[in-house]
Amino acid sequence: MLPSPKHPLTLALLVLLPSLSMADEVKVAVAANFQQPLEEIAKSFKQDTGNTLLISAGSTGKLFTQIQNGAPFEVMISADSKTPKKLVKSELALADTQFTYAKGQLVLWSADSTKVDAAGAVLKSASYSHLAVGNPKTAPYGAAAFEALDKLGLTSTVSAKLVQGENIMQVQQFVESGNAELGFVALSQVYKDGKITKGSAWIVPASLYSPLTQDAVLLKKGEDNPAATALLNYLKGNKAKSIMHSYGYLD
Structure with missing residues (x-):
């Protein structure tokens, strides 16, 4: 027999389900140099938003090729600014979402x-x-x-x-x-x-050496995922910046 709408268990579930439904996953392609900081940021991001990052790390060039070939990534966190621009030019990323997250x-x-x-x-x-x-x-x-x-x-x-x-x-x-x-x-x-x-x-x-300006961008496959946009916004925030600074990154 199912509990009635007034049953305490049902009320608890009704309160919990909206927050659970908001939690989502984000498939992230990240340059190898930023993998460790991102894993730390991912814990803070999940604690604050409920969203989970599915992280795939590698060389920026190899990740670019994977995205070109249809890899299901939703966010690209690059080790340069050129690669996100190339993704935008190839219509694989959204131009107005690209920004420098660290140097x-x-x-x-x-x-x-x-x-x-x-x-x-x-x-x-x-x-x-x-x-x-x-x-x-x-x-x-x-x-x-x-x-x-x-x-x-x-x-x-x-x-x-x-x-x-x-x-x-x-x-x-x-x-x-x-x-x-x-x-x-x-x-x-x-x-x-x-x-x-x-x-x-x-x-x-x-x-x-030339400045190691590192940019992030929302990929086309992530444009309908609010959690992907939330991640990019999170990277601009104080918590993420503090973690980046602790690993020696500059603004």
Whole structure:
């Protein structure tokens, strides 16, 4: 026998169901450098809105190709501003939703806490055999690394030592596993709350590479999902910004 409309259980369900019906999922394509911060933001976002993020991380270029090929992503959180613009131009994203959520920083990093000096002079030394970098064609941080090497006049010197990763997370894995003594990664991967969390690192001067301006955009497949729009708005808010700052991102 079903409870009557006046039954306490029925009243409780009637109160609860509207809030449950508002909760939704958002399929998010995120650049590898921002995966960890986004996972932390996702917890706060769910607590505040009830909405869940389904996160797929990878190199910006690879995610762009997946979206072109029909991947069901609703929001793109890129490691650059060019890729969201390309998505808009291809009519795969909505132009008026694109915005810069953060600016990233490039670091030279080693899992060895004594390896990298405060001026990055280790790059010019003979104390390492392999230097990991992201694929410059698909990973903006990889492109920034090559730009920095060029400005330092080290491109030809280190060319025989280079180990290329598909994305910035793979670069970190190369260094952590010992397959490369050094690697160029995003500061967010090795930094939290004002300090390097593991190994040693040199924050590459911003003058050595083009700004890592990172944009987000609503994809066409998310235009009818209020939770997708809510996520983009959330990224502009103080809670999300505070998390980003804790990982070394700049406004």
